[in-house]
Amino acid sequence: MVKAVVCGAAGGIGQPLSLLLKLNPLITELSLYDVVNALGVAADLSHIATPAQVTGFLPPDNGAERALKGADIVVIPAGVPRKPGMTRDDLFVNAGICATLASAIANACPKAFILVISNPVNSTVPVFAETLKKAGVFDPKRLFGVTHLDIVRASTFLATVLGKPQDAPKYKVPVVGGHSGVTILPLLSQAEPKIPSDVLGDKAKRDALVNRIQFGGDEVVKAKDGAGSATLSMAQAGAEFAEFVLQAAFGGKKSQRPVQAYVYLGAEAGGEAVKKEIGADLDYFSVNVELGPNGIEKILPIGQIDAAEKELLGAAVKELGPSIEKGATFQPAPPKL
Numbered sequence: 001m002v003k004a005v006v007c008g009a010a011g012g013i014g015q016p017l018s019l020l021l022k023l024n025p026l027i028t029e030l031s032l033y034d035v036v037n038a039l040g041v042a043a044d045l046s047h048i049a050t051p052a053q054v055t056g057f058l059p060p061d062n063g064a065e066r067a068l069k070g071a072d073i074v075v076i077p078a079g080v081p082r083k084p085g086m087t088r089d090d091l092f093v094n095a096g097i098c099a100t101l102a103s104a105i106a107n108a109c110p111k112a113f114i115l116v117i118s119n120p121v122n123s124t125v126p127v128f129a130e131t132l133k134k135a136g137v138f139d140p141k142r143l144f145g146v147t148h149l150d151i152v153r154a155s156t157f158l159a160t161v162l163g164k165p166q167d168a169p170k171y172k173v174p175v176v177g178g179h180s181g182v183t184i185l186p187l188l189s190q191a192e193p194k195i196p197s198d199v200l201g202d203k204a205k206r207d208a209l210v211n212r213i214q215f216g217g218d219e220v221v222k223a224k225d226g227a228g229s230a231t232l233s234m235a236q237a238g239a240e241f242a243e244f245v246l247q248a249a250f251g252g253k254k255s256q257r258p259v260q261a262y263v264y265l266g267a268e269a270g271g272e273a274v275k276k277e278i279g280a281d282l283d284y285f286s287v288n289v290e291l292g293p294n295g296i297e298k299i300l301p302i303g304q305i306d307a308a309e310k311e312l313l314g315a316a317v318k319e320l321g322p323s324i325e326k327g328a329t330f331q332p333a334p335p336k337l
């Protein structure tokens with residue numbers, strides 16, 4: 001029996017993500033929470049003939065906590081998306097929503113795996129961590145900033161550059177760091193299969209590929225022209241990431257444990273080694289981890305990076321530090337009396 005909850009379930013990401021979770025055979029109960037239209041989305045999905053029983057919840061009568069009660073996994077795409085001209089940092093208005101949802105999780109399902117999609121991820125994950133710490137229920141191995149869309153994009157864009165777009169699923173590119181512009185650090189030198197030297201050694205081609213991975217989100221924001229940011233690709237990436245966590249924790253004997261995934265995590269999850277590797281005292285960073293029944297079980301080394309990547313790492317660290325600080329020191333407004 002696995003209960004999954006989507007917070008922000010009626011939104012652009014929330015709806016297709018809820019659909020994909022409804023199709024996941026490991027999930028037996030699916031609760032959909034939103035401040036609008038959650039009942040409609042739940043009614044619609046509930047007609048699909050899969051095991052998960054779907055219920056919608058709105059805010060009245062402590063709806064968030066009723067939705068979250070006893071959850072095993074909570075996926076959070078709640079909050080405002082970007083419009084053209086905005087950076088992800090301009091979405092820091094979402095910090096208040098994240099703090100509220102973190103408090104509800106602390107009360108209703110303190111042991112759940114928490115998957116944070118709401119931007120700016122570089123700051124909202126520290127907001128979640130600090131709120132859970134204040135409530136005395138923080139388990140750093142169960143809190144994940146979802147950067148998996150960067151991994152998905154890197155495979156797609158690399159395959160395209162190599163003239164083999166249909167082979168996208170075969171290409172694996174580590175992407176570490178954060179989830180915003182230059183904090184997104186693709187490690188092309190470690191891609192598998194190896195990138196041919198006529199691309200990796202060609203500075204213009206390599207820079208263009210790195211730039212496309214770092215600013216892939218902007219491509220969608222621009223194309224949607226005011227109607228939001230990536231929703232469908234994010235829903236797919238979010239469902240895929242949720243599947244990694246579910247397989248590792250609830251996959252039973254069939255699961256190919258340990259499951260590996262890139263996660264934006266807090267140093268308290270075991271990131272001291274990461275700090276040493278990157279040579280910076282950052283409390284959050286996305287790296288490859290092994291997932292197991294209790295969440296993050298092992299942090300895998302970033303490994304050898306080349307000179308071009310060292311330069312990118314410097315830029316990533318410079319921008320990540322203040323974003324982390326902003327989230328970690330966020331003070332939610334006191335509730336209105």
Ligand SMILES: NC(=O)C1=CN([C@@H]2O[C@H](COP(=O)(O)OP(=O)(O)OC[C@H]3O[C@@H](n4cnc5c(N)ncnc54)[C@H](O)[C@@H]3O)[C@@H](O)[C@H]2O)C=CC1
Nearest residue numbers: 008010011012013034035077078079080081117118119234
């Ligand atoms: N981590 C990542 O890679 C990505 C993150 N995002 C982020 O995901 C977030 C959601 O994006 P979209 O779905 O496109 O936005 P959207 O506006 O379509 O949907 C957001 C949903 O959140 C709901 N919501 C607002 N306040 C809430 C609260 N207090 N509790 C529960 N639900 C609440 C809204 O009613 C709405 O249905 C944005 O912050 C966006 O930047 C988007 C793409 C990729």
Ligand SMILES: O=C([O-])CC(=O)C(=O)O
Nearest residue numbers: 082119149217218229230
């Ligand atoms: O670009 C945005 O604002 C949404 C996002 O995080 C992404 O698509 O990677």
